[in-house]
Amino acid sequence: MCGDVRPAAGTRTAEAVCIVDGTVTAIGSIAEVTAAAPQGIRTVHHDGVIAPAFVDSHVHVMWLGRAAGRLRLDDCTSIPQVLDRIRAAASGLPRSSWLLGSAGFDETSLEERRLPTLAELDEAAGGRPMLLDRRGHDGLASSAALHCAGIRDDSPDPVGGHFGRDADGHLTGELVEHGAVAVVSAVVPAPTESQRRGWIRAGLDELVRVGVTCAADPALGIDELAAYRDLYASEDPPVRIVVFPHAPDGSDPEHFRKQVESVGIPEDPDARLSLGPVKLFVDGGGMLGTALRHDPWPGTDSCGVQSTSTDTLERYIAWAAQRRSGLALHTVGPAAVELVLDLLRRPVATGVLPSWAGTGTHLIHAYLEHRAEFAAQAAELGVGVAAQPALSGAAVPSIRNRLGEPAAATLGRLEDWLAHGVVVGGGSDAPGPELSPAAGMALAVGEIGAEAAWRLHTTGAAALLGRAGGCLVPGGPGDLVLLADDPLTAPDDRMTEPDFVRGTVASGRFTTIG
Structure with a gap:
């Protein structure tokens, strides 16, 4: 790979880098790298900047892939807009089918300064069971969904959450925190193993699109861990992933650990799929x-x-x-x-x-x-x-x-x-917040400066995860991002433009963006 190569923040630039079998073998001038490269190796020229690929220390990869096929209400600014989208999505579903989606708004972001009422949600969903995720914590459920879960006005609140109620004690459809959402989630038809693997694969593709080649997916259940295991066993995805198993409130650490270990994902930091913290x-x-x-x-x-x-x-x-x-x-x-x-x-x-x-x-x-x-x-x-x-x-x-x-x-x-x-390791917490590390950098530059913002999303994130990455060194991962301009000098608004990331090299595999 030839171009303006920036091995890491604060270091000199080089002209070329050589990657063999997914590992950096040489970096330096074009002449030096050409002399060290095997005969017949493919050469790619890039007229922008070649940098270490980004690392995301906290991104919900499976949710990212799942979001593409779900109702998205995150950008809604009024209750009529929310209800219109729900009606449109519900109109194509059988009355017994669940309507699932994401409602990342909050009452302060809607014109009415409140959430939709249960009656409004029921009318829009047409009597269908509906569960809308709210930023991975809360939820909004229709009456049919509450009924399926056995939740009534007089139902006791679960551990680690509560059911929203109005001044008269009637359910509002709001599910506050994981304990409450879990009661309804338990009766939603479970996705198939194939669907889970498809969501992961789609999420990984999104990461590569923004130049990320190493990431952590936090808060995964046992079935989701198994889907990761099976995908990485049967395929060779381009992104190195660290998975965090989610321990429920009240669980026993030793028993939970045995459940996680039974899935068979190694703790080896050099593995392409590895187990991270609880x-x-x-x-x-x-x-x-x-x-x-x-x-x-x-x-x-x-x-x-x-x-x-x-x-x-x-x-x-x-x-x-x-x-x-x-x-x-x-x-x-x-x-x-x-x-x-x-x-x-x-x-x-x-x-x-x-x-x-x-x-x-x-x-x-x-x-x-x-x-x-x-x-x-x-x-x-x-x-x-x-x-x-x-x-x-x-x-x-x-x-x-x-x-x-x-x-x-x-x-x-x-x-x-x-x-x-x-x-400190930078990340996105997508879906919801902007996925692009370049956009994250642009937001951080004003407080900590360009070099620190870049380290946050490269070597800092890699160090937090205990994984190699974020810099280009012989013997290190052959993970690169091809950028239109130097991230240390580009204007903030340039880094948020769609064409700022031109391509990604993940373990030696080249993907052109756009």
Whole structure:
């Protein structure tokens, strides 16, 4: 591959790189690389910049692929628009068929400043059972779906969530957090193994399209892990994937680990499909108003939702400390971050574990009402952070509406984490937020500068996952992205243009974009 080769942020550029059997064998001038290359090797010239491929430390690959065949309401700005799309999608379905989709909006993003009522949802769905996912946390369900799940006005709330009710105690169709969504999800017809593999394959294609060749897919169930195993056993997908198994609240760590191990995915960091940390949801979402805060969310008496009990968190943290293994901890609000850092400190303080560094343990998101002391504590404990500039950017309007401009202006705070030496890995949290790492870089440049923004989505993400990637070195992965311009000098708006990523080389396999 010949062109303007930038091996890593902050390094000199080169002219060419040679990849043999998916591994970089030489990098330097065209003459040097040509001399080192095997005879007859294919040569590709690119007139832009050749850079290390991006790494995404947090992207829901299966959900990304699944989204293409589902009703999408994320961009709706009013309730009539929501209902019209539901009616259109429902019109082609038999009355008994489930209508599934994504409703990533929240009440602050709709003109009416409220969610659709249960009666409105029922009318639009035409009496069909319907479940709409809300940012992977909450849901909206029709009466038929609630009936199928056996949920009534007087049904007790499940552990790790609750059913939305109006002032008179009647169901609203809102399912708050995983515990509530799971009750309805349990009666939705399960996808076939072939469908799951198809979703994964489609999600991987989307990653390659934006220049990502290594990624983590968090929050997977046992059946979903098995679909990954079967796909990677029967095919050779271009993206190296780290999968995070999702541990439910109340589960026993040792029993859960045995279930995961029975799937047969190796923990080997050099494997193309490898097992990563156990994922635990500690709280809800900032845009949903369910992240854990110390004060109630304005207009409510709720400080947020704790999705996993402190007892379960304590068991998993003690278990992980004894095994010296990793945990991926979804923590959005300051009370969730504070709780987790306190619990992670205990094994270190008692000498059970010298540090969490090297285990893969990290906070996920941690963007709401950030405090500088969190960064100092994470650095002291050896705890990393999976950060998503695109998610923080998308959250600004909602947080501004809910908490005001001061809270919206401090979302993310990447600079604090990096200044304290915390390992920070960039990602997207797609679907929902923008998938493109180049777009994520453009959002982060203003706070941390171009080089740090690039490292965030390359070497930083790779380091957080404990995987090779993000730089070009002899013996390293032959993963490249072909860019129209230098990401360290290109204007922010240039990096968000569709033609900024021109192609991807994943393990030596070349894909032209566009």
